Amino acid sequence: MTTPPQHRVRVDGPEPVEGAPDGLSQVFVSLVPASYPHVLVRLQYVIRDGRTVEGPYAIRVQQDPEAPIEKWKPVGATLIRDLPITKLERVARMMLTFGLRTPEGAPLNLSAGVYEAPPPAEKIPARAEEMVRAHHPDVDPDGGPGALRRWKRLTRLAEVQLEYNAAAAQGEKAPATVVAEKRGVTPATVSTWLHHAKKEGLDAQLAPDFSVVAVAP
Known part of the structure; x- marks a missing residue:
């Protein structure tokens, strides 16, 4: 079995924010995307009161200083346009919950709500309407x-x-098949719907695939 390429991820901090009031610290998440192994993406977040992650407040894209110079490539507008920034930012946020905790030892609050737990089945219709109103207020x-x-x-x-x-x-190995059986359609139809949901900006609760993430030393 071929091992999929891995993103390299490192978390630095938290550390004080110069000139900021007490209760604020900053943390940096550095990622080398699997599809762009010569690029380093560095995201800056702020942690408020040791509990809530805010940001990112800065995203820096540069040549990975650990890449051999013979593998360097230009980091220009085209590359930045093609980078999967949204997916990388999701990975960065989730990584913050691995090693960082509140003073009480609980996971940090991801203020954007990207990784809220899926609602129970009876609440899915109401949550779906909330998502549509948030992403398509003109409809x-x-x-x-x-x-x-x-x-x-x-x-x-x-x-x-x-x-x-x-x-x-819930750990289902083929979640598209589960949805297909529930709705009386084929898994291929569900995959098409998921693709359309992504295009409409309605996939924000998808967690990244951490089988393709490696923590950098």
Whole structure:
């Protein structure tokens, strides 16, 4: 079995923020993307009162200083455009929960809510509507037949995404199949819906695949 390429990730901090009031510290997450092994992406976060992660407040993209010089490539606008920044930022946030804890020993609060636990099945419809309102505030189900059709489509996509996340969180090896059986469709149809959910910005609760993440020394 071929081992998938791994992102390299390192967390530095927390450390004081110069000139900031008490209760604020900063932490840096450095990632070398598997698909761009010559690039270092460094994200800066602030931790408030030792409990809540805020940010990122800065993202720096540079040549990985550990890459051999013969493997250096330009870090220009095209590369930055193509970097999977959203996925890398999710990885960075999740990594902050591995080694950092509140003074009471609990995981840090990820203030953006990216990794909230999937809701129970009976609450998925209401949560899906909240997601659609947050990501598509211009869509009004009372705005006419066209608007209602788009609303129903978006809420269905959000529901499918939440059902998929819930199945994955429960350890199902084929969460798309679980959703397909529930909805009476094929797994391929569910995969298409998930793809459309991502395009509509409704996949924010997807956790990164940590089978392809390695902690850098």
